[in-house]
Amino acid sequence: MGGNTLFEFRMLGFDIKIDSSWLFIAALITWSLASRWFPSVLSGYSLITHWLLGALGAAGFFISILLHEMGHSVVARNYGIPIKGITLFIFGGVAELGHNPKNPKQEFMVAAAGPLVSFLLGLLFFGIGGMVQSAGISIPLAAVLRYLFMINIILAIFNLVPAFPLDGGRIFRAILWKGFKDYGKATRWAAKTGMFFAYALMAWGVWDIFHGNYISGLWSFFIAMFLHNAAKSIAAHYPKK
Ligand SMILES: [Zn+2]
Structure with a gap:
């Protein structure tokens, strides 16, 4: 870090x-x-x-x-x-x-x-x-x-929550890894789910801000950005062959 x-x-x-x-x-x-x-x-x-x-x-x-x-x-x-x-x-x-x-x-x-x-x-x-x-x-x-x-x-x-890089996303990757027998593929799938969750959390944050909950809304938004970046960068480490 x-x-x-x-x-x-x-x-x-x-x-x-x-x-x-x-x-x-x-x-x-x-x-x-x-x-x-x-x-x-x-x-x-x-x-x-x-x-x-x-x-x-x-x-x-x-x-x-x-x-x-x-x-x-x-x-x-x-x-x-x-x-x-x-x-x-x-x-x-x-x-x-x-x-x-x-x-x-x-x-x-x-x-x-x-x-x-x-x-x-x-x-x-x-x-x-x-x-x-x-x-x-x-x-x-x-x-x-x-x-x-x-x-x-x-x-x-x-x-x-099964969204990489959260722990649930790692658990999800472990299950995919066992199924696919391919660590890279499991990582890409888990990262995609993570990015999807991050977009949902961003939308939630924006919704919250528009409803006057500025601090919790901004908080959700920033956490979502952090999760999105982490998921995106791990996916980049395992490009599709
Ligand atoms: Zn943890």
Whole structure:
């Protein structure tokens, strides 16, 4: 990944880089939680509480993405695929593999590990949040946990959309690869599906903007552009012979 590294650390033997663009998403999440989500689910708390909870939510989101990428990385490493590093940047995270998986099963397992981690984290936050709420420990903390439950389930589902380069697109490529017995052809098909999804997401973003939801609309649009470019560039690596 290009860009500027804000800071770097090692965890479980992986190099973790935080790109400076991550600051933008951290600020955006904190702001939207503090100004919209928490005021709507927690009445009677101060503005400062909402902002502190927003920052806590953003930190939890950060850890959730990191663990999602760790999921991919641990499974890849178990197959003997070296991990160049994990980068967290404006559109989430990416675990850079040293080389492609050797067979469809490896690709499937590496891709599925991330959404599985997000799904399990969602369940974990749901469970802890329920306990915190019913034991009357802290209503604001329970609200943060409820947000983290929701965001992890959304991450799991969004990433499972069969649109390359999303995890679901990699799972789709693994299935095509097994069927076609041709990695290049599977990649071209998965990339085409990815580009189709990116156009749909762009249209959705534009629709959202025209309906006054500027931030979420622009966000969808930029994510769609990022996905489109990634799908297009991977397809270019495997031209039709
Ligand atoms: Zn993933």
